[in-house]
Amino acid sequence: MFEYAPAPESRSVVEIASSYGLFIDGSFDGGKDGDVFKTVNPATEEVLAEVASAGPEDVDRAVAAARRAFGTWSALPGAERAKYLFRIARIIQERSRELAVLESLDNGKPIRESRDVDLPLVAAHFFYYAGWADKLGHAGFGPDPRPLGVAAQVIPWNFPLLMLAWKVAPALATGNTVVLKPAETTPLSALFFADVCRQAELPAGVVNIVTGAGDTGAYLVAHPDVDKVAFTGSTEVGREIARSVSGTGKRLTLELGGKAANIVFDDAPIDQAVEGIVNGIFFNQGHVCCAGSRLLVQESLFEPLMDSLKRRMATLRVGDPLDKNTDVGAINSAAQLTRIRELSEIGSVEGAERWSPECQLPDRGFWFAPTIFTGVTQAHRIAREEIFGPVLSVLTFRTPDEAVAKANNTPYGLSAGIWSEKGSRILAVADQLRAGVVWANTFNKFDPASPFGGYKESGYGREGGRHGLEAYLA
Amino acid sequence: MPKSVKSPAPEAVRLAVRKTYKLYIGGKFPRSESGRTFVADGDNVALASRKDARDAVLAARAAQPKWAGATAYNRGQVLYRIAEMLEARRAEFTALGVPGDEVDAAVDRWVWYAGWSDKIAQVVGGANPVAGPFFNISAPEPTGVVAVVAPASLLGLVSVVAPAIVTGNTTVVLTAGPQVAITLAEVLATSDVPGGVVNLLTGRYAETAPWLASHDDVNALDLTGVDHPGLAAELERAAAGTLKRVIRPRAATDFTADPGLRPMTALLETKTVWHPKGY
Numbered sequence: 001m002f003e004y005a006p007a008p009e010s011r012s013v014v015e016i017a018s019s020y021g022l023f024i025d026g027s028f029d030g031g032k033d034g035d036v037f038k039t040v041n042p043a044t045e046e047v048l049a050e051v052a053s054a055g056p057e058d059v060d061r062a063v064a065a066a067r068r069a070f071g072t073w074s075a076l077p078g079a080e081r082a083k084y085l086f087r088i089a090r091i092i093q094e095r096s097r098e099l100a101v102l103e104s105l106d107n108g109k110p111i112r113e114s115r116d117v118d119l120p121l122v123a124a125h126f127f128y129y130a131g132w133a134d135k136l137g138h139a140g141f142g143p144d145p146r147p148l149g150v151a152a153q154v155i156p157w158n159f160p161l162l163m164l165a166w167k168v169a170p171a172l173a174t175g176n177t178v179v180l181k182p183a184e185t186t187p188l189s190a191l192f193f194a195d196v197c198r199q200a201e202l203p204a205g206v207v208n209i210v211t212g213a214g215d216t217g218a219y220l221v222a223h224p225d226v227d228k229v230a231f232t233g234s235t236e237v238g239r240e241i242a243r244s245v246s247g248t249g250k251r252l253t254l255e256l257g258g259k260a261a262n263i264v265f266d267d268a269p270i271d272q273a274v275e276g277i278v279n280g281i282f283f284n285q286g287h288v289c290c291a292g293s294r295l296l297v298q299e300s301l302f303e304p305l306m307d308s309l310k311r312r313m314a315t316l317r318v319g320d321p322l323d324k325n326t327d328v329g330a331i332n333s334a335a336q337l338t339r340i341r342e343l344s345e346i347g348s349v350e351g352a353e354r355w356s357p358e359c360q361l362p363d364r365g366f367w368f369a370p371t372i373f374t375g376v377t378q379a380h381r382i383a384r385e386e387i388f389g390p391v392l393s394v395l396t397f398r399t400p401d402e403a404v405a406k407a408n409n410t411p412y413g414l415s416a417g418i419w420s421e422k423g424s425r426i427l428a429v430a431d432q433l434r435a436g437v438v439w440a441n442t443f444n445k446f447d448p449a450s451p452f453g454g455y456k457e458s459g460y461g462r463e464g465g466r467h468g469l470e471a472y473l474a
Numbered sequence: 475m476p477k478s479v480k481s482p483a484p485e486a487v488r489l490a491v492r493k494t495y496k497l498y499i500g501g502k503f504p505r506s507e508s509g510r511t512f513v514a515d516g517d518n519v520a521l522a523s524r525k526d527a528r529d530a531v532l533a534a535r536a537a538q539p540k541w542a543g544a545t546a547y548n549r550g551q552v553l554y555r556i557a558e559m560l561e562a563r564r565a566e567f568t569a570l571g572v573p574g575d576e577v578d579a580a581v582d583r584w585v586w587y588a589g590w591s592d593k594i595a596q597v598v599g600g601a602n603p604v605a606g607p608f609f610n611i612s613a614p615e616p617t618g619v620v621a622v623v624a625p626a627s628l629l630g631l632v633s634v635v636a637p638a639i640v641t642g643n644t645t646v647v648l649t650a651g652p653q654v655a656i657t658l659a660e661v662l663a664t665s666d667v668p669g670g671v672v673n674l675l676t677g678r679y680a681e682t683a684p685w686l687a688s689h690d691d692v693n694a695l696d697l698t699g700v701d702h703p704g705l706a707a708e709l710e711r712a713a714a715g716t717l718k719r720v721i722r723p724r725a726a727t728d729f730t731a732d733p734g735l736r737p738m739t740a741l742l743e744t745k746t747v748w749h750p751k752g753y
Contacts, residue, residue, distance in 0.1 A: 124605065140597065235717070242714030247707025249724050254717065430747050440749040447604035451612050455743050456693070457717045462744050465602055467612065
């Protein structure tokens, strides 16, 4: 095995202030009650900044600002709204190196991913929806679709800026205004996005960013002057939000958890399948709602595939997220690390066989070695619950019908994978999988033109593509 | 005790054979398992129970894969057959007090939806131009089992059931107008609609709807026929437990208007399939 010399990306391309306020009505200010929280670099546990925690009064101010801005913003010709979004897209491209480093610092994801996946997709998403702003009458939602009003948006910590783009771009293109709450552990890129809005001279109040924990989010989505709620996160919180919104007439879209089956048939191209399995579960440390966390292997292929997979896993480089060689970065938070450890312990206790490659984990920070469990049955908790970490459960099957039945045996339905060289089999299996995104002979591909979202308890509504406009139009 | 045996025999009047109004579950017409009935417009009508609602969900779930797997062309043919049968039974509905033009509109609505079966996927789905060498296509699929609280009118009932089933869903329908609903069930039963695709329960929806709203094997809830806002909110809240898709019109629906695509798209899921291109 070759050794790799460190190839760290320079941290000096991003300047992080020691403290950040809330972005309300076009300017930053401290929260009314003065509460703050700290955001840390999960790779080092170093405090990056103090961030204001928005209380009820702050959220009220943000919603009021968004309401005031809604009239003029929604009345702007679509072509003018489009130009603001194009500006934002361009500024993100220009500042992408800075934002990628920031994202890796605050989130723990490898710079290779923030640089090559997150940031290019963020810019592309704004470009894509910018183009829709003056074409909404042709989108298939009637000749003159109208915006809803003020959108309350709550996003997770796994792709902080990308989830912001998925929420903000279609909302603004359709003429809505936004109050967005980023996740408590990853608030920084949203606050930098506020500065992007300032540079783009976006009218005050069109985008408001309120930072805080779950309480802030709960107050925001329950706010009576909000017309639309969009949430990405856990199914448990999604249920609570659906309850809180029930009976209010607010429009709701939810992008929730998953436990995707990645099905490998015995005629699959093995090397490609192994790459797809690794990408499916270890991309972004497995902090991916659509991660291929249940590997279903046709029985006759089990041993050769496991051999290849373990060989490949042994080459994964776990460590410094800012190192351009790093494949697997830091777990986002101590709390998430605890959850991953707990569920993995349960996997062992319930009788599954645990394996990880030898890898040296840094002393400080939150780390978890890439892990697979074999001998997993459908009854095991690690086959049923979302772990949201670099942990793969391996099950086997004999026939395509059994594969489909096992794949669908979950309350979730976000994504799935199929590996086979036989076209008719891929299409037949894809038809039967109850999942919103099916990757065949590939995995974890995303594009602004491609609708994303779940079946069943993985939520409702779609983000991306023409379909993504529907959530923001009356 | 006859008053007089000598009085002349009465003229022989043929006694009408009355219809028993029962439930419609799995293509059959059972009584309520609870043995209960209620009186509606002088008829004894089956009063559906929680167990009937659960049985209806079982029937709907069992019928769902095959109905969804039927070709769109076939589903269109079946819906058109419903229109034919409804037209043929026009007099039965007018005898129940349904205005003639409403029956006509209901027939026409079946015909309209019949035509959508093999068109909706092209209108709401299609190829996505992703930035890479991938085949990428989005297509609509049925949500699954839909529980419907239907409006009392014939046109209202048809306007909530037709969009649900033309898209490949199966339904459990709680009805407020029992005679009209069960007469429509007789139309469905003679129209090649597979048993279990539409299940109709008569009775008090306030009693049965909460069981469907919280049922783990129901995927969507249509509250169009709920006329009590408090109950609608309560049902919506119960539906959140399994994240059901909920249809909850904010204003009274004008069923004579063009329904648009929403009644269908609200009960469809978008599936997007990716595959690499290459030699």
